[in-house]
Amino acid sequence: MIDRTVSTIEARIRRRLRLRDLETLAAVAQHGSMAKAAVHLSISQPAISKAIAEMEHALGVPLFDRMAQGVEPTIYGQVALKWVAAIFDDLRQGAKEIEFLSDPTSGEVRIGAVEPMLGGFLAEVLKRLNDRFPRISFEVMQPVSLAQQRRELRERRVDLIVGRLADKDGSDEIASETLFEEPWSVVAGPNNPLTRRRKLRLSELTKEPWSLPPTDTVVSTYLARAFRAAGLEPPRAVVTCTSIQLHYALMADGPFLAIFPRSLLRFGRYRLPIKILPVQLPGPPPPVGITTLKGRTRSPIVNLFIAEARDVAKQLKD
Numbered sequence: 001m002i003d004r005t006v007s008t009i010e011a012r013i014r015r016r017l018r019l020r021d022l023e024t025l026a027a028v029a030q031h032g033s034m035a036k037a038a039v040h041l042s043i044s045q046p047a048i049s050k051a052i053a054e055m056e057h058a059l060g061v062p063l064f065d066r067m068a069q070g071v072e073p074t075i076y077g078q079v080a081l082k083w084v085a086a087i088f089d090d091l092r093q094g095a096k097e098i099e100f101l102s103d104p105t106s107g108e109v110r111i112g113a114v115e116p117m118l119g120g121f122l123a124e125v126l127k128r129l130n131d132r133f134p135r136i137s138f139e140v141m142q143p144v145s146l147a148q149q150r151r152e153l154r155e156r157r158v159d160l161i162v163g164r165l166a167d168k169d170g171s172d173e174i175a176s177e178t179l180f181e182e183p184w185s186v187v188a189g190p191n192n193p194l195t196r197r198r199k200l201r202l203s204e205l206t207k208e209p210w211s212l213p214p215t216d217t218v219v220s221t222y223l224a225r226a227f228r229a230a231g232l233e234p235p236r237a238v239v240t241c242t243s244i245q246l247h248y249a250l251m252a253d254g255p256f257l258a259i260f261p262r263s264l265l266r267f268g269r270y271r272l273p274i275k276i277l278p279v280q281l282p283g284p285p286p287p288v289g290i291t292t293l294k295g296r297t298r299s300p301i302v303n304l305f306i307a308e309a310r311d312v313a314k315q316l317k318d
Helices: 002-016 019-031 034-041 045-059 075-102 121-132 146-154 218-229 244-253 262-267 300-317
Strands: 064-067 070-073 106-113 135-141 160-164 174-180 184-188 210-212 237-240 257-261 288-293
Touching (some): 019 034, 045 075, 121 262, 160 218, 160 300, 174 300, 184 262, 210 218, 210 244, 244 257
Parallel strands (some): 106 135, 106 160
Antiparallel strands (some): 064 070, 160 288, 184 257
16 A cells, blocks of 8 residues: 555656756745745746645645745655755766766866865865866865754765764764874964973863864864863863964964864975974874765766875875
């Protein structure tokens, strides 16, 4: 009985739903109003209402709750929108693959990464790829928290995320590949008196002024755990920001401390001679890797990027 019902719904979808209908569904959800969606798509509001009603009839469930101030997707609508995003993304990836077959040296990769990756490891990967394939373009976005990164992936705004691999969140949608293990270092500016010490205890750094990323980032979470593992309260961030430039500026002539990955210190091209402080952080940090969406069609250009990232990562394993 269940199989027959599923087959009936599938038959209705095949007969009645068109790509234009799916575009309409996405527009209504995006704008929260059939009237606004009609303006966006340059068609009449009655045509929008009719298309939504026909989709609801074909699926046998309400896709939107109608309210005085607009519309909102139902639980059925949210599921439909998830697969609409997947359908359009697959079409886009298919077009990219066809383009790649006609010209395998051009295309676009959309990358999500936090700033420590931008100035070090990721910059090295992009420079090498550009040397080999100068017609490939890269769009780099900066989702800061892990939740933002996962959302960018699920909503198909990025092809992949480069950065620290956090603990699994129980989702079976996310796939991760470890590229290299990498420690973090506590760093200071060249004039900081702490740089003249041969050895430091973590307890000596609790009262120092720190410049740190937001608390919901992987690096701040790790630093807090490291201090607690040593029986200490985490240091207070005097400045909270995601900008590597600001961290550098604060350390240049001041007493500020920060925490940087070794890849940034190795590949980064900065004139300021940052010093690594002789202090051990207990507990290994999460490895650096690439996060993608399972079941998503990867374009050949994305595969080129991943292959190059693996090659650059080998340098950090030596």
